[in-house]
Structure formats: C-alpha cells, structure tokens
Amino acid sequence: MRNLRGGREPAGSSQSQASPARLLILDDEEAILLPLAQYFTEEGYAVVTSREPEEAEALLECETFDLVILDLALTRFGREGLEVLSSIRAAHPWLPVIILSANVCTDVEEEAQRLGVEAVLRKPQPLGELARVVNLLIGRVS
Amino acid sequence: MRSAALLDVILRPGSLHAHFQPVVDLAAPHSPPCYWEGLIRGPRGTNVERPDVLFGYARRKRAEVEVDRASLRTVLTAARALPGVTIGVNVHAATLAADLELVPFVGEVLTETGIAPDSVVLELVEHGQAWDLRALRLNLEGLRDIGMRLALDDFGVGQANHLMLLECRPGS
Numbered sequence: 001m002r003n004l005r006g007g008r009e010p011a012g013s014s015q016s017q018a019s020p021a022r023l024l025i026l027d028d029e030e031a032i033l034l035p036l037a038q039y040f041t042e043e044g045y046a047v048v049t050s051r052e053p054e055e056a057e058a059l060l061e062c063e064t065f066d067l068v069i070l071d072l073a074l075t076r077f078g079r080e081g082l083e084v085l086s087s088i089r090a091a092h093p094w095l096p097v098i099i100l101s102a103n104v105c106t107d108v109e110e111e112a113q114r115l116g117v118e119a120v121l122r123k124p125q126p127l128g129e130l131a132r133v134v135n136l137l138i139g140r141v142s
Numbered sequence: 143m144r145s146a147a148l149l150d151v152i153l154r155p156g157s158l159h160a161h162f163q164p165v166v167d168l169a170a171p172h173s174p175p176c177y178w179e180g181l182i183r184g185p186r187g188t189n190v191e192r193p194d195v196l197f198g199y200a201r202r203k204r205a206e207v208e209v210d211r212a213s214l215r216t217v218l219t220a221a222r223a224l225p226g227v228t229i230g231v232n233v234h235a236a237t238l239a240a241d242l243e244l245v246p247f248v249g250e251v252l253t254e255t256g257i258a259p260d261s262v263v264l265e266l267v268e269h270g271q272a273w274d275l276r277a278l279r280l281n282l283e284g285l286r287d288i289g290m291r292l293a294l295d296d297f298g299v300g301q302a303n304h305l306m307l308l309e310c311r312p313g314s
Contacts (some may be wrong), residue, residue, distance in 0.1 A: 048189060050189060051148070052147070052148055052199075054199050054202035054203050055148055055189055055190065055195075055199050057198070057202055058190070058194075058195045058196075058198030058199040058201075058202060059189055059195055061194075061195075061198050062192065062194045062195045062198060063195070077147075
C-alpha cells in the first residue's frame with residue numbers, strides 16, 4: 001500500500017444506515033472486476049462495477065456511493081485514469097477514491113496525490129490488503 | 143459476461159424497453175388520460191437500466207441523438223399494443239438541436255409502426271442549453287408540419303427555461 005492518507009467522513013455515508021456501504025469499481029478489464037466484485041460482496045459491501053468512465057460518471061451523478069476503486073489504464077475507452085479522477089474529484093470532492101493500477105510511476109502517483117486521491121495501490125494487490133484500506137477509508141472496523 | 147462497449151449494447155435492437163404511464167388533467171381527474179407517456183428503460187440487468195443513468199451516460203458519450211432515436215423507435219413500437227390512444231414520447235432538446243435528419247427519421251418510424259402523427263405528443267426534455275437554435279426551430283416546425291403535437295416535459299424543473307416555452311409553443 002502506498003500513500004494512504006487520513007480517511008474522510010464520506011458525505012452521505014451509508015455507514016449510519018442499515019444498508020451496506022456501496023463501492024463503485026471502475027476497471028476496463030472484466031477479469032479484474034469479477035473477482036473484486038465477488039470478494040467485496042462477500043465482505044458485506046454493495047458493489048457496482050463499471051468498465052467505462054462515462055458509465056461510472058453517470059452512476060456517480062445519479063446514485064450515492066461510499067468509495068470508488070479506480071484503475072488508471074482506461075485507454076480502451078479513450079480516457080486517462082487521472083482525467084477521470086479529476087472529474088470525480090470535481091463533482092464529488094468528499095468521496096474517497098483508491099487507485100488500483102499496474103505500473104504506477106512516480107509522476108503519476110504524485111499527480112494522483114495532488115488531485116486528492118486517498119490511496120494508490122499497485123496491481124497485483126492482495127485482496128485482504130485492499131479490503132483493509134477500503135474498511136479504513138469508509139470507517140468500517142476491519 | 144460483458145464484452146461489447148455499453149453503447150453498442152444499448153443500441154442493439156430490442157435492448158431498450160418501454161413502460162407507459164397515464165398523463166391526466168388534474169382539473170378533470172375522472173376523465174380518461176390525456177395521453178400515455180412512454181418511459182424508456184435501459185437494457186435489463188445493466189447499470190444503465192435507470193433512465194437517468196442511461197441518458198447521463200449517453201450525454202457523456204455524445205450519443206444523445208442515437209439513444210433518443212432508439213428510444214423513440216422503442217416507445218412507438220411498443221405503443222402498437224395500445225391502439226386508439228395518444229402516445230407521449232420524450233426527446234431531448236439537445237437532439238432536436240443536433241439531428242438534422244430527425245423529422246424524416248420520425249416519419250419513417252411512424253410509417254413502420256402504423257401510428258398516426260396526430261396520435262403522438264412529442265415531449266421535449268431539457269438538459270443544459272448549448273443548443274443550435276436554428277436546427278431546433280427547423281425540427282420543431284418539421285414535426286408540427288407532419289402533424290405531431292409538442293409538449294414540454296418537467297417544465298420548471300432543473301434547467302428548464304422560458305426560451306423553450308417560446309420556441310416549442312406546446313399544444314399550439
């Protein structure tokens with residue numbers, strides 16, 4: 001794990017309600033999305049997955065989420081992950097975002113930090129460690 | 143397993159589906175509905191089944207015209223099961239301001255479905271205001287010329303504005 005910052009209290013967090021916390025996972029690879037969705041669903045989260053940035057942005061506009069897990073390599077859909085991060089930050093400044101990506105170089109990591117990402121994790125990442133960070137950021141005791 | 147881009151899935155024939163709700167005159171609550179509004183839903187089981195997410199996605203993909211056309215065809219095709227009633231169908235103002243072939247497309251769908259133009263109320267939905275007013279006016283006139291009626295959907299909500307009221311002249 002790298003660059004974990006202090007967790008914020010997410011606006012509209014579902015932690016105070018009976019319903020499970022909601023995660024939005026954006027990655028253009030189905031092979032990544034499926035195991036992540038299964039793991040976090042078994043961990044008690046409500047998980048929504050998306051392969052396209054525009055789909056994720058539309059979901060964020062219309063629904064409430066507690067945390068976003070974002071891949072940076074979204075070039076299949078003509079978008080850069082940092083641009084998507086910037087867009088999410090502008091529209092949802094208090095929503096915790098974790099970057100989960102392969103080949104994160106120092107420049108990208110610094111730019112992600114400047115944009116206010118909560119954590120940058122490299123793929124492959126043990127799911128238990130990812131879950132620990134997620135739990136920490138949304139205030140759930142792990 | 144999802145493999146195709148979501149927009150391709152949305153635009154696949156039969157992917158969208160329509161529900162109908164009655165539009166009533168509150169001053170005459172016991173009268174029959176003024177018309178039945180066709181409400182579009184995205185592909186079942188996807189994130190874009192909800193119409194707000196569907197059109198939010200379409201807007202971001204700059205595909206409002208394609209999705210509006212597919213929605214219009216879906217609603218009017220489904221409306222064949224409701225003979226003898228007037229049907230309302232939503233179209234975004236952005237589509238009217240961008241799709242210079244909209245009127246012939248609507249005429250083609252009406253011919254395909256056998257629905258008379260004067261049995262259709264086209265409801266304009268507004269989102270944002272970066273419109274080409276000339277194209278918007280041409281389309282509104284064209285739709286009136288083929289006999290369709292026009293209405294404003296959710297007027298007074300969100301970014302709805304009085305300019306549209308003047309341009310659309312609903313019910314005229």
